Structure formats: structure tokens, C-alpha cells
Amino acid sequence: MKRVVDFQEDDTAAQDLKFSDLAEATKIKERSSNKKQKFNKNNSNNNNKVDRAQIKAKRKEMLDFRKKLPIYSGRDAIIKAIQDNPAVIVMGETGSGKTTQIPQFIKEAGIISDTLGGVAITQPRRVAAVNLAKRVAEETVTKLGGQVGYTVRFDDTSSPHTIIKYLTDGMLLREVLSDELLLRYKVIVLDEAHERTLRTDMLFGMVKNIQRIRHEKAKNGENVEELKIVVMSATLDAEKFSEFFDGAKILYVSGRLHPVDTFFTQEPQADYLDATLVSIFQIHTKNPHGDILVFLPGQEAIETLTGLVNDYAKQLRGKQQRLLPCPLFAALPPSQQQRVFDPAPANTRKVILATNIAETSITIPGIKYVIDCGLAKMRGFNPKIGVESLLLHPISKSSAWQRTGRAGRERAGVCYRLYTEDTFRELEDDTVPEIRRCNLAAAVLSLKASGIENILEFDYMDRPSRISLVRALEELYALGAIDDTGTLSPLGRKMSEFPLDPAFSKVLITSAEYGCTMEVIAIVSLLSVDTIFFTPSDKREQAAEVRKKFLHPDGDHLTLLNVLKGYWEVKGDVEWCKENFINIRNVKIALEVREQLVRFCERLEIPPQATCGTETESVLKCFLTGFFQNTALLQPDGSYKTVVGNQTVKIHPGSAMFGKRVEGIMYNELVFTTKHYVRGVSAIQSAWLPLAAPKYFNNKAL
Numbered sequence: 001m002k003r004v005v006d007f008q009e010d011d012t013a014a015q016d017l018k019f020s021d022l023a024e025a026t027k028i029k030e031r032s033s034n035k036k037q038k039f040n041k042n043n044s045n046n047n048n049k050v051d052r053a054q055i056k057a058k059r060k061e062m063l064d065f066r067k068k069l070p071i072y073s074g075r076d077a078i079i080k081a082i083q084d085n086p087a088v089i090v091m092g093e094t095g096s097g098k099t100t101q102i103p104q105f106i107k108e109a110g111i112i113s114d115t116l117g118g119v120a121i122t123q124p125r126r127v128a129a130v131n132l133a134k135r136v137a138e139e140t141v142t143k144l145g146g147q148v149g150y151t152v153r154f155d156d157t158s159s160p161h162t163i164i165k166y167l168t169d170g171m172l173l174r175e176v177l178s179d180e181l182l183l184r185y186k187v188i189v190l191d192e193a194h195e196r197t198l199r200t201d202m203l204f205g206m207v208k209n210i211q212r213i214r215h216e217k218a219k220n221g222e223n224v225e226e227l228k229i230v231v232m233s234a235t236l237d238a239e240k241f242s243e244f245f246d247g248a249k250i251l252y253v254s255g256r257l258h259p260v261d262t263f264f265t266q267e268p269q270a271d272y273l274d275a276t277l278v279s280i281f282q283i284h285t286k287n288p289h290g291d292i293l294v295f296l297p298g299q300e301a302i303e304t305l306t307g308l309v310n311d312y313a314k315q316l317r318g319k320q321q322r323l324l325p326c327p328l329f330a331a332l333p334p335s336q337q338q339r340v341f342d343p344a345p346a347n348t349r350k351v352i353l354a355t356n357i358a359e360t361s362i363t364i365p366g367i368k369y370v371i372d373c374g375l376a377k378m379r380g381f382n383p384k385i386g387v388e389s390l391l392l393h394p395i396s397k398s399s400a401w402q403r404t405g406r407a408g409r410e411r412a413g414v415c416y417r418l419y420t421e422d423t424f425r426e427l428e429d430d431t432v433p434e435i436r437r438c439n440l441a442a443a444v445l446s447l448k449a450s451g452i453e454n455i456l457e458f459d460y461m462d463r464p465s466r467i468s469l470v471r472a473l474e475e476l477y478a479l480g481a482i483d484d485t486g487t488l489s490p491l492g493r494k495m496s497e498f499p500l501d502p503a504f505s506k507v508l509i510t511s512a513e514y515g516c517t518m519e520v521i522a523i524v525s526l527l528s529v530d531t532i533f534f535t536p537s538d539k540r541e542q543a544a545e546v547r548k549k550f551l552h553p554d555g556d557h558l559t560l561l562n563v564l565k566g567y568w569e570v571k572g573d574v575e576w577c578k579e580n581f582i583n584i585r586n587v588k589i590a591l592e593v594r595e596q597l598v599r600f601c602e603r604l605e606i607p608p609q610a611t612c613g614t615e616t617e618s619v620l621k622c623f624l625t626g627f628f629q630n631t632a633l634l635q636p637d638g639s640y641k642t643v644v645g646n647q648t649v650k651i652h653p654g655s656a657m658f659g660k661r662v663e664g665i666m667y668n669e670l671v672f673t674t675k676h677y678v679r680g681v682s683a684i685q686s687a688w689l690p691l692a693a694p695k696y697f698n699n700k701a702l
Ligand SMILES: Nc1ncnc2c1ncn2[C@@H]1O[C@H](COP(=O)(O)OP(=O)(O)OP(=O)(O)O)[C@@H](O)[C@H]1O
Pocket: 069, 092, 093, 094, 095, 096, 097, 098, 099, 100, 101, 131, 135, 233, 234, 257, 360, 361, 362, 363, 365, 405, 408, 409, 410
């Protein structure tokens, strides 16, 4: 450890926090004292069997804690605003208590109940939904799954008694499919609205529409409760949101529980991994105890740094406490994600290496230091040629403040930004909404399935480009999900039930016809992780050589299947994985996805047939029914040109098809990094195309 990263203290931090310099900020008044009795009374019936004195003590402890949160002083004003207005925007600093307290205020005020309907609080990420529900169950001294619960994909702890429910934005979209007017809820809280995920953006328009319909029904004397909407964040353009929700009332809550000192580097850092590593050890060797949360752009960086931290930590001598790296990224199985919330073992400092999955909403106990590398991987999509990109981008100011806000939640904290203050000033205020930069086919399918016919006229907060919407409709039409009038077909409805991209859902559904459902499920699961291979940079050639035995002449889809067969033969032996450069962790993640997809297929009555390894052609033909638009044909000059868009593409060097010349190829994704690369590639014959998508290809010359 030779180099030291020099930080300078942030002297503009306070000015940059939007909420603290809003002149018109409503200083919310002290709550009235009689509310405490009400709170105790409302919660006094639970857990009869447990020692009452203990419960009483726990309740008091929790209430004392809650009262210290900045938002608590605004309790009455918040309740009144929600009672008096159909929609309210709440802005309050990170950690001030919005997400955990406002649902409790709503309950304590009697705005929700078993008969009126509950409150749904949406989160962009499952890890946040799960941990917030756990926390609020603890604060209300109730059992998780009782009054307070959560619903995330493949995991539902809510029950008929749950009236405070945390759920991912995706799950609320799914609930609309079975409960069109979301009648089970009286209040919908859209949290972390600044993140502008595609799903939250869809919800903005949907819940606004549902609110209007419920209002009309209630006015006409139908027995329907009006819906209330609350939108929350620490970092958003409140005026814009207020305007969208027809002049919603804005509440600003100032203050935070504990201070966070923010530092910038004095010089720009050329190598963010190196700078991060240096900073981790600088904190570890010089700063008092407290866990570290590091924000990195992706899984690869996290795995590299995990190895480096382990290596360097071994070199530390003396009485130094241990340093324990804990990865946290979306593809990790939930059980492993949950480990970051466990306390560090004795005499150990945890270093959580996370992607922006940890950026909003969550409180990780023990965190004192945050290191922000200032970068994130962002998806982009060019609708003209259908190319996706996943490129490293500087984060927005709003993201930077969210990252900083992960410290200072249990005690004072420090945030080290690995970029200069000048760089910070030049960052965009907000991240571009996902709806403006990604493939909309899945979103459009889901809107159609929820009964929204006219996608072009839908009430978007930020309208996606017309070309993106038209492309999504074309894609769905080609897949047979909608007919030529734009109406959802029975196939489209079935596709919308899968938690997958439409092309994958189609492949799974048609696999029944091709008799290869089990192979398809396995391949889709293996494709759902970054990669199942492990390629250390100093052993690239050796890894490629060893893995030759898995290569299937027809490409990556069947190569993946070969690896899985090998893995099963040795029963997932760790040594075998090491010797063959297989990423055991990712294979395990893929196998969990596989289990879930098997259950999905069972539910949708897709028989679990397998070809018993004899029919490789049927597997590829089956994939082609979903991916016929992701195909390219060999040109006389040896290059490949896409069938849709006529784009010259290169086969990614990591593919089993790299360097091969075949009549045609089908690919899982076309990504722009430095060139237009296709990944997940297999060989096809052009004659298969009209069979895979008759409607699409019959009038096209190939
Ligand atoms: N799981 C937890 N364990 C311990 N304390 C917690 C936990 N969750 C929340 N807290 C405490 O409650 C406070 C309020 O958290 P809450 O999530 O409600 O804040 P917030 O205003 O919604 O923050 P953000 O904008 O970052 O989501 C935190 O600062 C922390 O002190």
C-alpha cells in the first residue's frame, strides 16, 4: 500500500442539498402529545403470549427512537396533508424517517384499516422492501407477515391482516393485473421516486389513472374508497412531481438524524479500483471502528476488489482487526444479500462492496464510512437499430447524495468521494429516467395486460420517444403478443405472466411444442447471470483451453447446457469448478432461477418435457421463436449483418462461435461497448426463420 488518496473536506455540501436551502420549506410543527396514547392503544393487542412487560419496554424503546427522527416532529402536519389532499409529495433528507415512519403515521391516524384498505409502499429494489418491512415490524413490535409485510418476486410474507405492505414497483404492477383498481389499498406510497425506474414511471401514470377512476366511482355513489397517493424522496424535483399529480401538496421536512462529513479527492483518480482499494485500507488502518460501504459499478469490479481486499488484508500484521469483504449486487441470491445486514463478527470490520442496489432506502447497521467511486453501469437502448448498451457513466448529483445518505443513519458518518469537487459540480442533477433509455417491449406488454390500450397516449411523466414505443409495439406484434389492432392476444396475456423479457417468455411457452422445456429453462437461467465462467486476467489462455471440452459446435446456448451437465455430473464439486474456471457462485444463482422458472411453468401448465440430449436442433429452433429478430446472416466478405436493421456486428470473443463462419447466427443480446458485439450466439439456418415467425418473415426476402 504505497499511495494515499488525498481528500479535501466538502465545504459546499450543505448548499447542494436541495431540501436544506429551499426558502419556502415548510417547517413542520411539533406533534401534539396526546398522539402517543393513541399509538400505544392501537398496538396493544398483539403478541399476547409474549411477556407483556418485555413488549411494553420494547415499545417504549422504539417509540423513544422514533421520536428522535426528524420526521417525527412533522407527524401531525403530514397526517393532515394526507387527510386533506388526494396526492402529497414529501421531500425529506436521507435517513430522516420517510419510509419507515410515514406508513406508521398513516396507520396511527386511522387513514387505513382492515375495512378501508391498507398502504402499499413501493421500492425500486427487493432488498430494500424486505429490510424495511422487517424494520417496521420491529418498530411496531409485531410479527413480520402480520400487520406489516412485504411482497417481492418469489417471496411474499404478507397476509390478509397486512395493512402496511412494502413491495417492489414490479410487484405492484403485477397486482394491477388481478386487482385493476388496487382496491385493497387506501394509500399508495411511491418511494424513491427520484430513481425513475421504468416500473416506477409506469406506476406514476397508472396510479394517477386509478385514482381518477376511483374518484368518479365514489362520486357516483359506488361503494369504492378514494385512493390517496404519496410520492417520496430526498432528492427530486418536487415541483415537477406536484404538477404531474394535479398540483399535489409539497411538504419539505428538514434535518437529519446524524451528520455526515463529505470529502472529495484533491486530484482526479485515473484508476477507480486502485483508488477504492487505497481508501479502504486508509480507513481501516487510520480511522476508528465502523463498517465501510463501497459503491462500485458492477459485479466484476466487486469480485476483483473482493479478491484484492482479501489479499492485502492478509498482509496486515499486529493487533489490527480483521477486514471482511461482503459483496452485494442484484444477481446474488437473496439469502447471500441478506448477509450484509448481519453484524460483523468480533474484532472484524465489514467492507460491503455494493452496486447501486444499496444506493437508496436501506439502512445497513454498522455503516460509518461510505466510499463512492462516482460511477455506475447504465443501460442504454438505440431503438432505431435495437442495440442495447451497458456503459460506465458518471453518476448524477442525486445519486451521489443518496450514496452519502447511507451513512449517518445510526451515528455520525463520513463519505469519501473518489472524485474532485469540480467533477461533482459538473455532474447532471438527476439520472435520465429509464423510460427514456431502455427497450420498452416488456413495459408495453405489462401496460397492455393491465388494460391500457392506447400506449401512445398513456400519461407519462416523461414521454418516451415515439420511435421507442413504436418499436416496442412492433416487437410485440412480431412475437404474437398483440394482434394487428394492437390488442393483447391470449399468447401475450400468458407471456405477461412471466417475470421475464417478452422474447424469453415466448421461448418458454413454445418450448412445450418443441418438447424441450427443461433444456430451455436451464439455458434461460444460465443466461440470466452475467457469466458462468471465471476468467482471471492472468490466466485467460489457460481458462479458454480448459473450457474447450464444453464447447458445442452449434454455439453458446448448448455450450451452457454442456457446462451444467458437467456440473451436475460432479454434483457441483468446488475443485472441479476451480479446475474448469467455472464461476460456482453464478452457477448456483442460475440454479435458483431455474427452480423458480420450473415452478412458474408448472403453474402455467407447461409440461416439464426434456429432449434427453438428442435434439439440439429443436432447442435452437425453439429459441428462434423468441429471438428471430436477433439474427444476422453471413455476408460474402465474411462479416455478419443483422436481419433487422442491417447492422454489421461482431461475435464477442467470449463466444463459442467466435471466429466461426456459418450461414446465420442467433444472439441473445447486441451490445455496444467499443464495437457492436453480439453475445450468447448460436448457429442457425436461414430456412428456420420463416418457420419460427411465419407472420414476420413470409413477406420478407432473406
Ligand atoms: N434496519 C434498520 N436498522 C436500524 N435502524 C434503522 C433500520 N432502518 C431504518 N433505521 C433507522 O431509521 C432511520 C430512518 O430510516 P428511513 O428509511 O425511514 O429514512 P428515509 O428518510 O426513508 O431515508 P432514505 O431517503 O435514505 O430512504 C434511519 O436513519 C435509521 O436510523
